[in-house]
Amino acid sequence: MATHNQVFPPPSHDFELVLGQHLYCGVSCGGPCRCPTNPAKTRSNIVTVIPGSMSLPVLEKEGDIVLGGLFSLHDMVVEPSMTYTSKPPPTQCTRFNFRTFRWMQTMIFAIEEINREGKLLPNVTLGYKIYDSCSTPHQALKATMELMGSHTAESGVQGPSRCKGAVPAVIGDGGSTQSLVVARFLGVFHVPQVSYFSSCACLSDKNEFPAFLRTMPSDFFQVDALVQLVKHFGWTWVGVIAGDDAYGRGGANIFANEVRKLGACVALREIIPKNRAHTAISAIISKILSSGASVVLVFAVEQDAAALFDEALREGLTGIQWLASEAWSTAAILSSPKKYQPILQGSMGFAVRRANIPGLRDFLLRLHPSGTEALEDPFLLPFWQEVFQCSLGVGTKPPCTGAEDLKSVANIYSDVSQLRISYNVYKAVYAIVYALRSMEGCEEGNGPFAFQACPYLQSIQPWQLLYYIKQVEYFNSFGDETKFDENGDIAAMYDLVNWQLGPSGEVEFVTVGKFDETVENGQQKLRIQEEDIVWNGNQTQVPLSVCSNICPPGTRKAIRPNFPICCHDCVVCTAGEISNQTDAIECVRCLPEFWSNTGRTACIPKQVDFLSFTDTMGITLMAISLIGSFCTCAVVFIFSYHRTTPIVRANNSDLSFLLLFSLTLCFLCSLTFIGRPSEWSCMLRHTAFGVTFVLCISCILGKTIVVLMAFKASFPGSKVMRWFGPAKQKAIIGLCTLVQVIICIVWLTVAPPTPRKLIPRESARVILLCDEGSHVAFGLVLGYIGLLACLCLLLAFLARKLPDNFNEARIITFSMLIFCAVWVAFVPAYISSPGKYSTATEVFAILASSYGLLGCIFAPKCYLILFRPEKNTKKHLMSRADKF
Numbered sequence: 001m002a003t004h005n006q007v008f009p010p011p012s013h014d015f016e017l018v019l020g021q022h023l024y025c026g027v028s029c030g031g032p033c034r035c036p037t038n039p040a041k042t043r044s045n046i047v048t049v050i051p052g053s054m055s056l057p058v059l060e061k062e063g064d065i066v067l068g069g070l071f072s073l074h075d076m077v078v079e080p081s082m083t084y085t086s087k088p089p090p091t092q093c094t095r096f097n098f099r100t101f102r103w104m105q106t107m108i109f110a111i112e113e114i115n116r117e118g119k120l121l122p123n124v125t126l127g128y129k130i131y132d133s134c135s136t137p138h139q140a141l142k143a144t145m146e147l148m149g150s151h152t153a154e155s156g157v158q159g160p161s162r163c164k165g166a167v168p169a170v171i172g173d174g175g176s177t178q179s180l181v182v183a184r185f186l187g188v189f190h191v192p193q194v195s196y197f198s199s200c201a202c203l204s205d206k207n208e209f210p211a212f213l214r215t216m217p218s219d220f221f222q223v224d225a226l227v228q229l230v231k232h233f234g235w236t237w238v239g240v241i242a243g244d245d246a247y248g249r250g251g252a253n254i255f256a257n258e259v260r261k262l263g264a265c266v267a268l269r270e271i272i273p274k275n276r277a278h279t280a281i282s283a284i285i286s287k288i289l290s291s292g293a294s295v296v297l298v299f300a301v302e303q304d305a306a307a308l309f310d311e312a313l314r315e316g317l318t319g320i321q322w323l324a325s326e327a328w329s330t331a332a333i334l335s336s337p338k339k340y341q342p343i344l345q346g347s348m349g350f351a352v353r354r355a356n357i358p359g360l361r362d363f364l365l366r367l368h369p370s371g372t373e374a375l376e377d378p379f380l381l382p383f384w385q386e387v388f389q390c391s392l393g394v395g396t397k398p399p400c401t402g403a404e405d406l407k408s409v410a411n412i413y414s415d416v417s418q419l420r421i422s423y424n425v426y427k428a429v430y431a432i433v434y435a436l437r438s439m440e441g442c443e444e445g446n447g448p449f450a451f452q453a454c455p456y457l458q459s460i461q462p463w464q465l466l467y468y469i470k471q472v473e474y475f476n477s478f479g480d481e482t483k484f485d486e487n488g489d490i491a492a493m494y495d496l497v498n499w500q501l502g503p504s505g506e507v508e509f510v511t512v513g514k515f516d517e518t519v520e521n522g523q524q525k526l527r528i529q530e531e532d533i534v535w536n537g538n539q540t541q542v543p544l545s546v547c548s549n550i551c552p553p554g555t556r557k558a559i560r561p562n563f564p565i566c567c568h569d570c571v572v573c574t575a576g577e578i579s580n581q582t583d584a585i586e587c588v589r590c591l592p593e594f595w596s597n598t599g600r601t602a603c604i605p606k607q608v609d610f611l612s613f614t615d616t617m618g619i620t621l622m623a624i625s626l627i628g629s630f631c632t633c634a635v636v637f638i639f640s641y642h643r644t645t646p647i648v649r650a651n652n653s654d655l656s657f658l659l660l661f662s663l664t665l666c667f668l669c670s671l672t673f674i675g676r677p678s679e680w681s682c683m684l685r686h687t688a689f690g691v692t693f694v695l696c697i698s699c700i701l702g703k704t705i706v707v708l709m710a711f712k713a714s715f716p717g718s719k720v721m722r723w724f725g726p727a728k729q730k731a732i733i734g735l736c737t738l739v740q741v742i743i744c745i746v747w748l749t750v751a752p753p754t755p756r757k758l759i760p761r762e763s764a765r766v767i768l769l770c771d772e773g774s775h776v777a778f779g780l781v782l783g784y785i786g787l788l789a790c791l792c793l794l795l796a797f798l799a800r801k802l803p804d805n806f807n808e809a810r811i812i813t814f815s816m817l818i819f820c821a822v823w824v825a826f827v828p829a830y831i832s833s834p835g836k837y838s839t840a841t842e843v844f845a846i847l848a849s850s851y852g853l854l855g856c857i858f859a860p861k862c863y864l865i866l867f868r869p870e871k872n873t874k875k876h877l878m879s880r881a882d883k884f
Helices: 098-117 137-147 176-188 219-233 246-261 278-291 302-314 338-344 360-364 380-388 421-440 462-470 616-641 646-650 653-673 679-713 726-750 775-798 809-832 836-867 874-883
Strands: 016-019 022-025 033-035 038-043 058-061 065-071 074-078 092-096 126-132 193-195 212-214 237-243 265-272 295-299 321-324 348-352 473-475 481-483 493-501 507-516 526-528 555-559 568-572 594-596 603-605 607-609 754-758 765-771
Touching: 058 098, 065 098, 065 137, 065 421, 092 380, 098 126, 098 360, 098 380, 098 421, 126 137, 137 176, 176 193, 176 212, 176 246, 193 421, 219 246, 219 348, 219 493, 219 526, 237 246, 237 278, 237 302, 246 265, 246 295, 265 278, 265 302, 278 302, 302 338, 348 421, 348 507, 421 462, 421 481, 616 653, 616 836, 646 653, 646 836, 653 679, 653 726, 653 836, 679 726, 679 754, 679 765, 679 775, 679 809, 679 836, 726 775, 765 836, 775 809, 809 836
Parallel strands: 065 126, 193 212, 237 265, 237 295, 295 321, 321 348, 607 765
Antiparallel strands: 016 022, 033 038, 058 126, 074 092, 348 493, 473 481, 493 507, 507 526, 555 568, 594 603, 754 765
């Protein structure tokens, strides 16, 4: 009975798959075994029938267990012209890659190190079988099929064909595009594949790639690191250039989606074509220039990046801060040639952790074409010819002398200062070996498979090895832990490298930060030493890459129509609103009693606005009031000095002096309307205004009645004046004034005027004014004054035809017309005037009406007294009356 931790073989344990002329028999049974559909056939792991095909060059070494390897030793394949009338020529790969050749040698070094030490797999010898995938999916698939075992018929030999054994695991390939093809093929047979350089996030899908693992972190984590970098430096307008493959397109898509979540925008998004056409790449450079982006991420392999930078050099593109994806962040083909330094100096990117592998350099430099390795290694001769630019056979290059030595050449192959991908290859070999060690240590009857069975190293089933590789967890001699998660991915840890020029003028990869995806929640994944960074153009200041300038405090961002969200205009906050941070989304309205300062960065208390003694309007009204009071006092003085003259005596001197006194109070009461309103000033201003004006109008009313009655009393036998003597006149004035006093007392008792703050939202001022308290009471005060004024006007109008020299009816009529006109105009002006201007309107009405009364009633008399004394006689005053 199987337990919960037992693993059963996959359904594809024994089957035949026919694809065209290719025949695949099931997974190896450890030696010669029979295909169930054709018992006559013996097979190994996978039997491949490729009629007319040619075997690919292979570097192999026999062993008890042979590991497969795929490395892109060449960068491209020359496409032959297909005539379809003859057998196609062998595939020709070009552009030898020293860096990848070092990776291949690192795999061999690790295997030989394990064999030499004999600690992990005692009494077991590892072998290898390595193919060149030439950086193309087609070539990678052909190499994989040969790794799985080719079925070839020996010429002239009759009988069953000879099967060549398959490998239980494959290390490779490097490129994500090649690995996608290989992983789909190997996944069908559950043959474990451990990649050292394929980082496409798509390869984490275990439904599609069940047998794929890698010692290279997924691009999902690399993109996370790049997004954190963009966020850290505040770049919101970033260009993205991607290679036309799974690695470039996949990484660029993830980056674009994640960076948008930060509120940043992709300024441009272009693809480098695989044919690297000059016109297409030139168009990309033009778009970079027109985009205005200062920071551009190039998510591509080093060959595609080199094609882009070659065109950038031709067109003189400078001033761009390049961000490198891991594929070229430490690529020597870009950092070694000094031609790229003007544009790439200061570039920055993430690279996987590096290590110093003891003994590797000496192992790399051991190669020489004169040894036995030249006969076994089909890749050594083209490598040697490319390094020394000589020919070991017939060719156009000068012949090699045999004195060439790798120790005398410094290139990317022998450079072990940046062992990053080489370290991944090293870890991949050891991961498989640790899995084999666990398989060997399995206790019979306690195994993880059906019926507690254990696997056997002598007959390794690939799906069993896959199970053990997934369980690998160990610390290597460098202190780094190697284990795979449920997606076959390794923990993501990156170095942030900065391209800086060293003292010798060569580019140095300076580590200026770390990114660790394994940190606990709440801790910072990205740590940067900004002081160590040198930016493009040898600058020390962080470059600014934004579509629009940063909006300073006091402004807000306004999105431009038909532009990305990062493109905006900076709009000054409206009055009454502020923003105290850069790039504010919106302005904040101040509280009602506060207003924005001139910079729109802070709310300050609103200025209290009232009719003050210190402002121009207040000073002007105060001066007019005091002048009016002085003029009234001057009239009092003139009348007092000339009180015995006929004109003073004829105009009822008692009423005249009382009228002058009330006018003085009218002028002075206007001063109560100026100054900061308080409870006492508010009550005083309205009541003083109401009482003094009623007293004034009452006096004029009394004078009018006296003039009218005096004329009627001039008729023989009339006794009217007995009813309008001085005492009666004063009683009328007192009674009229008493009514106003009673109205004011009731007003102050029920709803007195009080100071009130008027706080308009759209104004920078708090208006401080006196609230009437009761509009009815205020209306009664004004209405009563108006009633007396109208009555006075009516009586004066009735007395207008009396002799001019005898009475002042015309003057009183004219003065009351001015008075009424002023106060009729006052009502709409008062209602429509805002703030302190309503108070100023009321003061102006008081002063205007007071000046009207003073000027119309007393100015003619003072003129006669001072300038026409000959008319200030009784005879002159009575002359018209006698005639009448």
